[in-house]
Amino acid sequence: MTTAPGATPTIVLVGHGMVGQRFLEALAERGLTATHRVVVLCEEPRPAYDRVALTSYFAGRSAEELSVTDMEFIDAHGIELYVGDPAETVDRAARKVTARSGRVFGYDTLVLATGSYPFVPPVPNKDAEGCFVYRTIEDLLAIEEYAKSRATVGAVVGGGLLGLEAAGALKGLGLTAHIVEFAPRLMPVQVDTGGGAALLRTIEEMGLSVHTGVGTQEIVTDEAGAVVGMKLSDGSELATDMVVFSAGVRPRDQLARDCGLSVGERGGIAVDEQCRTVDDPRVFAIGECALAADGRVYGLVAPGYEQAATAAATIASDESAFTGADLSTKLKLLGVDVASFGDAHGTTEDCLDVVYSDSRSGLYKKLVIGRDGTLLGGILVGDADAYGTLRALTGSVPPLSPESLVLPAGASGGAQLGPSALPDDAVICSCHNVSKGTIRDAVTEHSCTTVPEVKKCTKAGTGCGSCVKVLGQLVTAELEASGVEVDKGLCGCFAQTREELYEIVLALRINTYRELLDRYGREGARGGDGCEVCKPAVASVIASLAPTIGASGYVLDGEQAALQDSNDHFLANLQKNGSYSVVPRIPGGEITPEGLIVIGEIARDFGLYTKITGGQRIDMFGARVEQLPLIWTRLVDAGFESGHAYGKALRTVKSCVGQTWCRYGVQDSVRMAIDLELRYRGLRSPHKLKSAVSGCARECAEAQSKDFGVIATSNGWNLYVGGNGGATPRHADLLAQDLTDAELVRLIDRFLMFYIRTADRLERTSTWLERIPGGLDHVRDVVVEDSLGICEELESLMAAHVANYADEWASTVNDPDKLSRFVSFVNAPDTPDPVVGFVPERDQMKPDLPLLSIGMRPAEDVLEGSAQR
DSSP, X not given: OOOOTTOOOEEEEEOOSHHHHHHHHHHHHTTHHXXXXXXXXXXXXXOOBOGGGGGGGGGTOOHHHHBXXXXXXXXXXXXXXXXXXXXXXXXXXXTEEEEXXXXXXXXXXXXXXXXXXXXXXXXXXXXXXXXXXXXXXXXXXXXXXHHHHTOSEEEEEOOSHHHHHHHHXXXXXXXXXXXXXXXXXXXXXXXXXXXXXXHHHHHHHTTOEEEESOOEEEEEEOTTSBEEEEEETTSOEEEOSEEEEOSOEEEOXXXXXXXXXXXXXXXOEEBOTTSBBSSOTTEEEOGGGEXXXXXXXXXXXXXXXXXXXXXXXXHTTOOOOOOOOOOOXXXXXXXXXXXXXXXTTOOSTTOEEEEEEETTTTEEEEEEEOTTSOEEEEEEESOOTTHHHXXXXXXXXXXXXXXXXXXXXXXXXXXXXXXXXXXTTSEEETTTTEEHHHHHHHHHTSOOOSHHHHHHHHOTTSSSOTTHHHHHHHHHHHXXXXXXXXXXXXXXXXXXXXXXHHHHHXXXXXXXXXXXXXXXXXXXXXXXXXXXXXXXXXXXXXXXXXXXXTOOSOTTSGGGGGGSOHHHHTTSEEOTTSOEEEOBOOGGGOOOHHHHHHHHHHHHHHTOEEEEOTTSOEEEEEEOGGGHHHHHHHHHHTTOOBOOTTSSBEEEEEEOOGGGTOTTOOSXXXXXXXXXXXXXXXXXXXXXXEEEEESSTTOTTOGGGSSEEEEEETTEEEEEESOBOSSSOBOOEEEEEXXXXXXXXXXXXXXXXXXXXXXXXXXXXXXXXXXXXTHHXXXXXXXXXXXXXXXXXXXXXXXXXXXXXXXXXXXXXXXXXXXXXOOSOTTSTTOOOTXXXXXEETTEEEEOOOOOOOOOOOHHHIIIIIOOO
């Protein structure tokens, strides 16, 4: 085929994943979509979507939200996109591609972006009913359907990136999940033995079972051919109803093989540095299907994006080359930050490792240093906040010692490097190869003043997203260096920070949002309705100061009701199917048999799902909104009260049994936990508060992972603050030691009120302690040494809260007017919400959720003239 003179040359792209979409964008950036006909053949029933974030589908993110394809972009550039119609044959001599539908496309340039396929080990019964792979949205839909109706236990073969994601998905679907990994550790490519151990501990604490150093020998099936178990290489057997294979991927190069293109020994279409196939200069290969000129197949999205840009540049007759790529990666797996960069495994001759490891907190940090002090690479598990800066410093000598860089923030000798320490040529966004200098230019030369504007200008932060935090820091620093006043206001309604608004409310005794907005809001916001940022933030401030400023302590009184977050609207946690959960307070985790019976009877009578929480309480799920007051009435009558699981307030104070029962206990931890929980119950704060009391140094209550934790000593109590065991784990810091009961309570009073006074909106104590100038030392000076002279006021504010506490559930059920809001439909108060339904599971019930089904036009419709030009 030869393009006739004057005819429009044609580019055919086979495959439309993330790399394929980036290739289209690169064509448009170079003006090639205006001079070429562009045809895209996509195998899946939907355009390109974010496969990196695939597991977020199970967290409620829809297929539409996962999409990385702007259909307006497709239309504007006249791109013909055919979904559900993959290429089946390529005739290189005639330069034609035949699609599954039978349609034939001639091409001047052919680009193969066919990606990869999941590797399934050749074990017996690997195709049995109940066996799945984990690669596409369709795979997820199939897994979800099977898990709902056929499985209670699932096993994932593979402990790499996608394997851990798959295991998290199975756990999220309510299955008991196992991970089987042949290597001796999880994520063997990204982390070393130490990092794998930290990751293992954290994942096992989440309730997943991990089997490393063993392989799958056989899938065991029943007489009907469905999965019932697995035989492992160590001779053991694992009972399971479902198997998900996530044991790596292989390049999808069959189309290339069939048309005579060269492939590597282990797969991958052989290309040169311009991403042209070595056999045919008119055919390119990019992404996971390509064997790059350096002999590697790259499975990360960032190298694929570089290859896409290189291919587009070459087609445009511009000079460009892909000679290799940075394999650094940062991910959040099952809520755990994991990152590796540079020579993470220390293969460079004579290199040295600098390691910090805290297995109890699931933290592991390793920097690989050359003999001359050059940072060569590193591994971060549990805390990867420094990833963006450290990765950009790779290849240079950091301005701080590596020992200080691996220590946690707040630790003695620890230090944090900001982006200001980076040179201008440091790459901030590896997905789009954007340097610090380019970002600075976006601010200074292109007048970008916000992160979204910089993203649009440079594409930084629009790939995997791991650089967004550093990007924000750079934008702020550059604006401030240019003399631009950076707006640090709470939102578009208030120019003040949350801390400043707190001081205004306290000093002037302002007890309504309306008065605060009209007197101190931005000029354009006064008289308005406010926004969803400031309303709940101000509501929290007013609630925490209610007794002092003369406001109602009941958060649903008057104006306060309209300011609350979704959960506070009905004093219960909203669940994914529109029902609510009820969590009564069980101080210190201590409960009588009679109390257990009452909870059991209520759950039985209302048909609620029950579960023991990590905070030593009992959660009852599945209540409809109109049932909430009926449930609360029975709980209140039995002596229970709200556990505030729905509010930004104190949740629980966990405890071990202490010296009363335990032979190791040195103090009565249960009594102390009960005293603290009853003292601080209902205390509204910028974010939720969690606590624990351990009766000895064995730390069974895990107090050092809490916002404030207490550990008994033979001389009294040690107080730890700023811990967090959630998505960003942090080991708490010792604030004071060997305290008496009275000293302990007094310091906690001060600490909590100082945090409430100075923290930002939705800022946990762990983040606050690292952000506040002076960190732990400053907090110790304020709350222990009274350096600011405010401790008497802090204690007075807490005393007012304690004296005026009232249970919100009891206040509701005893007031007919307050009860009127608890209906599904205001105009039909006796009608329950018809979409709230349940199905049985394991002798209880679970939400009956319809499968999310989103489809694109089938290929046959496209054939009838609906191709998008």
